[in-house]
Amino acid sequence: MEKGRLEAFSDGVLAIIITIMVLELKVPHGDGWDVLFQQWPVFLSYVLSFVYVGIYWNNHHHFLHAAEKINGSVLWANLNLLFWLSLMPVTTGWMGENHFARLPVQVYGFVLLMCAIAWRPLQYYLIAANGGRESLLAQAVGGDWKGKLAVTMYLLGILLALVAPWVSCLLYATVAAIWFIPDRRIESRILK
Amino acid sequence: MEKGRLEAFSDGVLAIIITIMVLELKVPHGDGWDVLFQQWPVFLSYVLSFVYVGIYWNNHHHFLHAAEKINGSVLWANLNLLFWLSLMPVTTGWMGENHFARLPVQVYGFVLLMCAIAWRPLQYYLIAANGGRESLLAQAVGGDWKGKLAVTMYLLGILLALVAPWVSCLLYATVAAIWFIPDRRIESRILK
Amino acid sequence: MEKGRLEAFSDGVLAIIITIMVLELKVPHGDGWDVLFQQWPVFLSYVLSFVYVGIYWNNHHHFLHAAEKINGSVLWANLNLLFWLSLMPVTTGWMGENHFARLPVQVYGFVLLMCAIAWRPLQYYLIAANGGRESLLAQAVGGDWKGKLAVTMYLLGILLALVAPWVSCLLYATVAAIWFIPDRRIESRILK
Amino acid sequence: MEKGRLEAFSDGVLAIIITIMVLELKVPHGDGWDVLFQQWPVFLSYVLSFVYVGIYWNNHHHFLHAAEKINGSVLWANLNLLFWLSLMPVTTGWMGENHFARLPVQVYGFVLLMCAIAWRPLQYYLIAANGGRESLLAQAVGGDWKGKLAVTMYLLGILLALVAPWVSCLLYATVAAIWFIPDRRIESRILK
Numbered sequence: 001m002e003k004g005r006l007e008a009f010s011d012g013v014l015a016i017i018i019t020i021m022v023l024e025l026k027v028p029h030g031d032g033w034d035v036l037f038q039q040w041p042v043f044l045s046y047v048l049s050f051v052y053v054g055i056y057w058n059n060h061h062h063f064l065h066a067a068e069k070i071n072g073s074v075l076w077a078n079l080n081l082l083f084w085l086s087l088m089p090v091t092t093g094w095m096g097e098n099h100f101a102r103l104p105v106q107v108y109g110f111v112l113l114m115c116a117i118a119w120r121p122l123q124y125y126l127i128a129a130n131g132g133r134e135s136l137l138a139q140a141v142g143g144d145w146k147g148k149l150a151v152t153m154y155l156l157g158i159l160l161a162l163v164a165p166w167v168s169c170l171l172y173a174t175v176a177a178i179w180f181i182p183d184r185r186i187e188s189r190i191l192k
Numbered sequence: 193m194e195k196g197r198l199e200a201f202s203d204g205v206l207a208i209i210i211t212i213m214v215l216e217l218k219v220p221h222g223d224g225w226d227v228l229f230q231q232w233p234v235f236l237s238y239v240l241s242f243v244y245v246g247i248y249w250n251n252h253h254h255f256l257h258a259a260e261k262i263n264g265s266v267l268w269a270n271l272n273l274l275f276w277l278s279l280m281p282v283t284t285g286w287m288g289e290n291h292f293a294r295l296p297v298q299v300y301g302f303v304l305l306m307c308a309i310a311w312r313p314l315q316y317y318l319i320a321a322n323g324g325r326e327s328l329l330a331q332a333v334g335g336d337w338k339g340k341l342a343v344t345m346y347l348l349g350i351l352l353a354l355v356a357p358w359v360s361c362l363l364y365a366t367v368a369a370i371w372f373i374p375d376r377r378i379e380s381r382i383l384k
Numbered sequence: 385m386e387k388g389r390l391e392a393f394s395d396g397v398l399a400i401i402i403t404i405m406v407l408e409l410k411v412p413h414g415d416g417w418d419v420l421f422q423q424w425p426v427f428l429s430y431v432l433s434f435v436y437v438g439i440y441w442n443n444h445h446h447f448l449h450a451a452e453k454i455n456g457s458v459l460w461a462n463l464n465l466l467f468w469l470s471l472m473p474v475t476t477g478w479m480g481e482n483h484f485a486r487l488p489v490q491v492y493g494f495v496l497l498m499c500a501i502a503w504r505p506l507q508y509y510l511i512a513a514n515g516g517r518e519s520l521l522a523q524a525v526g527g528d529w530k531g532k533l534a535v536t537m538y539l540l541g542i543l544l545a546l547v548a549p550w551v552s553c554l555l556y557a558t559v560a561a562i563w564f565i566p567d568r569r570i571e572s573r574i575l576k
Numbered sequence: 577m578e579k580g581r582l583e584a585f586s587d588g589v590l591a592i593i594i595t596i597m598v599l600e601l602k603v604p605h606g607d608g609w610d611v612l613f614q615q616w617p618v619f620l621s622y623v624l625s626f627v628y629v630g631i632y633w634n635n636h637h638h639f640l641h642a643a644e645k646i647n648g649s650v651l652w653a654n655l656n657l658l659f660w661l662s663l664m665p666v667t668t669g670w671m672g673e674n675h676f677a678r679l680p681v682q683v684y685g686f687v688l689l690m691c692a693i694a695w696r697p698l699q700y701y702l703i704a705a706n707g708g709r710e711s712l713l714a715q716a717v718g719g720d721w722k723g724k725l726a727v728t729m730y731l732l733g734i735l736l737a738l739v740a741p742w743v744s745c746l747l748y749a750t751v752a753a754i755w756f757i758p759d760r761r762i763e764s765r766i767l768k
Binding site for chain 2: 389390392393396397400401404407408456459460463466467470471473474477478481482485486487488491
Binding site: 101 | 583584587588590591592594598601602603604606607612623630633637756
């Protein structure tokens, strides 16, 4: 039951983040193809962020489903993750409105990096509260190569944005594609 | 229980979409009848979109109620539907602010079309996860003539907007009227 | 369970309406007492609308708690109520920004009136789905003098705004005060 | 079950407040470090308010978890708390945009003060509805020194802002740090 309320609150925040991002898609002034096409960088960055928040929601869904107990540390680790995810709408909008310029792409990558990092204490405290290293949950997460790869690629993206912001965006999109498949580690070992 | 969280998340997003649309109803400057009447195209498009999101919520409600199991594919098909629905507020506002001009009406019809198309994989994966073609759920959906009619009328509306955007709006409103009655196919065969 | 999802969706919309209204409280430009005091009409109208949405949420809470079954008609009657409530933020903002001028006060009263009217089919269909006229629910609602009084006072307020908008606001506030106490009719006869 | 709906509604409002605040982080115009750094006061005030709302959500979570019964008085005491919390986004934005000037810092402190005060009737009515002074809940809350300290420091902060708004902000941050640890009084005595 406690877990239920944590899930409900997280769902609420994630649902709002996902739709606040659409608010960045401003109603264009004018009714022609030109004003519509001017929206494409904002639209593209919206799609990327929508997929990212969708990924986090899916993994959050699977991960908490596999857990049984939560405590105060989990609550705060969860709020920490939500905090960094809540920065996605504004950085998404900033990146889109500046047509994927250097600094906005770096800041966007930084927020992605912090979300990935914020996932780890949540994972840690949830595992600790649910049987520790020997638990099924811990074994299912395993080496977490996807998490480590993501962090590496975000760092690379932040660096590469200095010379080629578009390559950084491709890297971010690649990470999203890798994560797109819901966390089968957990799904396969525990849920079934 | 898993289904419950999917429903809660979808409810959250749909509730936010329905009310973000009202944000497009900007507080008018001035306090006379003239500024109030200037709002009528924005208000009309709001009413149409409110009814559409209401229809999707109702059908989503009935459809998921009839289902029992979900999986990763269902989660993503659902997010795909929510993505297209999340574009409704901005296209609603664009259509209203441009007094139902040609292109905005076409883009609005395109988003309606994509929502209708996005419904199909959700339907497909839900049926697949709940017994397949022979299941009660599949039989209840049946030939889905309403879905096919809607797609046809959206396409017609997008074409006709080139010459008469108002006819397109009438077509969209007609589809809404046809769907207005909740999905009795499911309600009659399964729920009762 | 069906009822649960209707409640969750309504809670979502009501929670969003209540907080969208606070968005109308714009961050003032400048940091002095003068810019703060310029906000008072917007703030006052926010307080009034907050109390109104709070009242609707409370009564909705009590009323649905006392009900057991819902159907398609209830879903749409509920969406109809939510539609009119969703117009409260923009009319609240309009009334506040125009310092309670005649027409905005009338339009605000009209939305209050429509909310009160929209409550009736919801009440009707819920009672019909839960045993009809002889049911405990119907007896608990009784003559519904508060609902009739509210409609009368809204109509009076809309008329009086032509000569004295402030008196209309007092009438609206009086209705809110009368409704402030949660629907004890239901609470006393059924819940206890 | 009644309690569940109160929790869901509160979660909804709190989740929206927490993310409306991020809307105050406007997408900056320009793509350089200078426009990014101009955001720091807005960002800092966002972080502070995010932590505060997080604290209220955590304590609300623990407190209602420990309670069993609610009634009409609890519903309204809860709405009162949500009302004051709903003022946090606009005061947060005002404080940030004016770089922690005197009056905005005082108004922000006033809203914090009112939230702290609004907590007390909620606590009172919940304890009254769940066994009164002799109950485990009442004993767990105990002398509530943290609540009294917070009120004192908010008052001090409002006064000190006349000469040194930055000291007030430090005081507010200190209170947040003290409350950061979830309400262990309840967690330790009842939940375990």
